[in-house]
Amino acid sequence: MYIILVYDVSEKRVFKVLKIARKYITWIQNSVLEGEISKGNYEKFKVEIRKTIKPEEDSILFYIIRDLKYTSKENIGIIKNTDEKFF
Amino acid sequence: MYIILVYDVSEKRVFKVLKIARKYITWIQNSVLEGEISKGNYEKFKVEIRKTIKPEEDSILFYIIRDLKYTSKENIGIIKNTDEKFF
Numbered sequence: 001m002y003i004i005l006v007y008d009v010s011e012k013r014v015f016k017v018l019k020i021a022r023k024y025i026t027w028i029q030n031s032v033l034e035g036e037i038s039k040g041n042y043e044k045f046k047v048e049i050r051k052t053i054k055p056e057e058d059s060i061l062f063y064i065i066r067d068l069k070y071t072s073k074e075n076i077g078i079i080k081n082t083d084e085k086f087f
Numbered sequence: 088m089y090i091i092l093v094y095d096v097s098e099k100r101v102f103k104v105l106k107i108a109r110k111y112i113t114w115i116q117n118s119v120l121e122g123e124i125s126k127g128n129y130e131k132f133k134v135e136i137r138k139t140i141k142p143e144e145d146s147i148l149f150y151i152i153r154d155l156k157y158t159s160k161e162n163i164g165i166i167k168n169t170d171e172k173f174f
Contacts, residue, residue, distance in 0.1 A: 032118075
């Protein structure tokens with residue numbers, strides 16, 4: 001599976017959230033990470049995130065894409081992460 | 088089609104970009120909007136965005152989902168837009 005994560009987290013916790021997220025997927029743009037992940041790692045990922053954020057203040061959104069065939073990406077402006085391995 | 092937009096735009100232009108984006112799709116979370124859009128409106132949307140941003144400073148990312156069947160969404164923490172019509 002492939003996931004896109006967007007976070008809206010208090011500044012106090014941004015570094016921690018990013019540190020966790022980067023273990024699993026790749027930074028794309030401010031507040032956005034994406035990448036291929038196994039079901040097991042996705043579950044671990046969420047456990048770590050839940051332990052770190054304040055649920056009454058922070059918001060984490062996962063888009064889970066089961067089949068990339070039906071999804072494409074278009075960029076306007078600078079591409080902040082130019083790693084070619086991303087779809 | 089359904090699109091997710093994430094923006095990483097200089098503060099000077101955030102208001103303008105948001106104003107345009109909200110004509111077409113719906114605000115979900117800081118830096119994220121999403122919604123159903125026709126192909127024609129998506130093209131118009133991009134023209135407006137291109138006129139507004141500075142391509143050497145700003146970054147706009149569109150995820151285009153042709154079939155929502157293969158995509159799901161999961162939220163951790165507060166849900167900033169609770170409008171039920173979103174998938």
